[in-house]
Amino acid sequence: MSPADSAAVSQAAKAVDGDWQRVHPASPFVRGWVALAAVGYFFGRDAFERMLQGRDFLDPNLNGRVPWLLAGGGIVLLLTVGGFILSWYFTRYQVAEGYVRVNTGFLFKQQRQARLDRVQAIDIVQPLLARIFGLAELKFEVADAGESAVRLAYLPLRQAKQLRATILARAAGVVTGPETVEEVPEAPEHVVLSVPPARLIGSLLLSEQTIGVLLGAAASVAISVWTENNAIFLALIPAVLGVGAAYWTSFNKGYNFTAAISPDGIRLRYGLLDTQAQTVPPGRIQALKISQPPLWRIFGWYRMHVNVAGYGGAAGNENAARTTLLPVGLKPDVMRMLSLVVPDPGVEDPERVFNAGLEGLASIGTPSVDGFVTTPRRARLLAPLGWRRNGFLATRTALLIRSGRWWRVLILVPHQRTQSMALEQGPLARRFGVTDLVLHTTAGPVVPRLFQAGVEQAVDLFDQQAARAREARKRQTSEQWLAQIAPQAPEVAAAAQATDHESPAPEARPASSPPQNSLHHQEDRHDG
Secondary structure, eight states: HHHHHHHHHHHHHHHTTTOOEETTTTTTHHSSSHHHHHHHHHHHHHHHHHHTTTSOOOOOOGGGGGHHHHHHHHHHHHHHHHHHHHHHTTTTTEEEEEEEEEEOOSSEEEEEEEEGGGGEEEEEEEHHHHHHHHHHEHHHHHHOOOOEEEEEEEEHHHHHHHHEEEEEEHHHTTTTOOTTOOOOOOOOEEEEEOOHHHHHHHHHHHHHHHHHHHHHHHHHHHHHHHTTTHHHHHHHHHHHHHHHHHHHHHHHHHHHHHEEETTTTTEEEESSSEEEEEEGGGGGGGEEEEEEGGGOOOOOOEEEEEEETTTSSSSSSHHHTTTTTEEEEEHHHHHHHHHHOOOOOSOOOOHHHHHHHOOOOOOOTOOOOOOEEEOOGGTTOOOOTTTTTTEEEEEESSEEEEEESSSEEEEEGGGGGOOOOEEOOOOOHHTTTTTEEEESSSSOOOOOEEEEEEEHHHHHHHHHHHHHHHHHHHHHHHHHHHHHHHTOOOOHHHHHHHHHHHSSSSSGSSSOOOOOTHHHHHHHHHOO
């Protein structure tokens, strides 16, 4: 082990043993670089412009006031740097007594803490400037929280990885004694897919956003020709900048996307400038959506989004990236990710069923042969294009809902994740004898809704789905997920089994360490 690695292990061991530790000294500068840039811009803009124009570096009219200006700028700079130093000095973290605690602030003090037995995942985030300094931020995902309860920024990357592995090992009961200072290895993983950059760029160029841009450009040209006024193009500059920023954000978040299997869940890594390593435990995925815009059919591309317990429904680019299970992929990629989320699809021929969900269309005048119950023919006027597409299919383990003739959508909700349901019927739907069935899960980008089902079928599904949800919550466990993915990643399953054998009995664990897999069991009770 190198000296740097030994130092990282020692620092992580001290933190987990209950000692208060400080973050890296460069942390406040990484967080507050904008303030330093603003100070430099305010005091140096005029001099920089004069230098570019070939004039004197300083304005001759300011010669008498230059010392005062320099003194003022120096004072502002010293105050800013002093604030950064105080921020670093008063920022400390500790892992003790079953909690991870972070203290911040020297004028207004704040302490945030998270119980180890509620920590379900620890993500490693590296913004661009942090990557330059070799630093990383730890984000602790906590059960029953709408956002991360604790954010620890910043630690050296090696130390952050070691602290993450040690905390997760303590939470699982694998490491128990405070005297343990050896390096705790990270859980093994098995990469299942990655997204090539060329495919990501192509998906952005053929996305719904591009269709909107083309329609907007055509309308602008038409209006300009009709009114003989070219000034309209100036008014579109903010819109062009906004669209460009949206494209860049999607590319930056989707670049180098990689998915892997590990004993603690599905590991996702992505990012060009700002990188993030995220772990999604399988028990936290509440609903999944597979969608296909019209232009993506040319190459057979799909995207996948999920609702994850604890992420909440907050808007923003970061939350959108965290709920993306696959930014763009072929059908084999979709099937591979589906096998991770729902290892047991509950049908004999899952490929045929999912193909019907992704591309199926009921035939006119004949009963459905793919198993999906679609909108009755009497309601075809309400959805002339989609009535043969809208439908549902209940398997032993999940409810599948498909919709969209041009924008294809398939939603999958595991039975045990159904929290509540509602039937909604407007006046027109009542006239045609159809209704919508809405399934309520945690907030997120997936909204499970069955469109225009026959009243009789919807009422039967309402009752049967409630019974399936109750029964599924009684028998589903996280251990079943590890056993079911074993054929895809035998080395991961073997390592997890070895860890189980090495961990001590529950009664031998300290009070601060919960029984192994208690996180998933607690979440199952919450969902119920």
